[in-house]
Amino acid sequence: MGAAADNREEESSPLLPAAVGAAIPADEKPPQAPAPALEATKLYADGVPVVIGEPVAAHAIPRESWSSGILSCLGRHDEFCSSDLEVCLLGSVAPCVLYGSNVERLAAGQSTFANSCLPYTGLYMLGNSLFGWNCLAPWFSHPTRTAIRRRYNLEASGSFEAFTRQCGCCGGLVEDEERREHLEVACDLATHYLCHPCALCQEGRELRRRVPHPGFNNGRSVFVMMPPMEQTMGRGM
Numbered sequence: 001m002g003a004a005a006d007n008r009e010e011e012s013s014p015l016l017p018a019a020v021g022a023a024i025p026a027d028e029k030p031p032q033a034p035a036p037a038l039e040a041t042k043l044y045a046d047g048v049p050v051v052i053g054e055p056v057a058a059h060a061i062p063r064e065s066w067s068s069g070i071l072s073c074l075g076r077h078d079e080f081c082s083s084d085l086e087v088c089l090l091g092s093v094a095p096c097v098l099y100g101s102n103v104e105r106l107a108a109g110q111s112t113f114a115n116s117c118l119p120y121t122g123l124y125m126l127g128n129s130l131f132g133w134n135c136l137a138p139w140f141s142h143p144t145r146t147a148i149r150r151r152y153n154l155e156a157s158g159s160f161e162a163f164t165r166q167c168g169c170c171g172g173l174v175e176d177e178e179r180r181e182h183l184e185v186a187c188d189l190a191t192h193y194l195c196h197p198c199a200l201c202q203e204g205r206e207l208r209r210r211v212p213h214p215g216f217n218n219g220r221s222v223f224v225m226m227p228p229m230e231q232t233m234g235r236g237m
Helices: 002-011 081-093 095-106 113-130 137-151 160-167 171-175 177-194 196-210 214-219
Strands: 041-045 048-052
Touching: 081 095, 081 196, 095 113, 095 137, 095 196, 113 137, 137 177, 137 196, 177 196
Parallel strands: none
Antiparallel strands: 041 048
């Protein structure tokens, strides 16, 4: 009897912890802290801001226009005026050289000038000799225009989005990313076929305003170490 009474006193003692699994009233439960909100993290991929942690539609990035029009053969009257004249001359006389220079700038030194210039030259000569006009090189060169447009978030040739806003048609094509991209790639190919020299010149002007030439060491300082001068020891008087 005494042992049973002692056990009951221990169970009813307020100093002992509550039994495991004992029910706790709802009004006595401590309030739970709200879960911390996921903060948006902004990163950059190829110069384009990318927001992580928030809906993509809430941060639609407007597309930029090309720095010059496709028919602006002489470029713009700014600090790149002389470079624009050089681009115009190369696009008219030696488009293979201009295309190789564009790919070299776009690839940031990963692709050599010969790897892009020589295949273009072969297709250029083959098309002119067999068909009388440059009909093969645009198939080879138009992906470069697509890569420039995607990297710098530029509008497609002829501003496809602006056209749909003015005429009020094809709104579903603009909203559908995949279908719009297919149409813009087709626009890039049509631009190279119909206005091939002008397309190469426009791409060259755009790249020269955005990317320094890989041969210029990207503006980094070069440290030159000079050997110490020859020293002679003289005998003191």
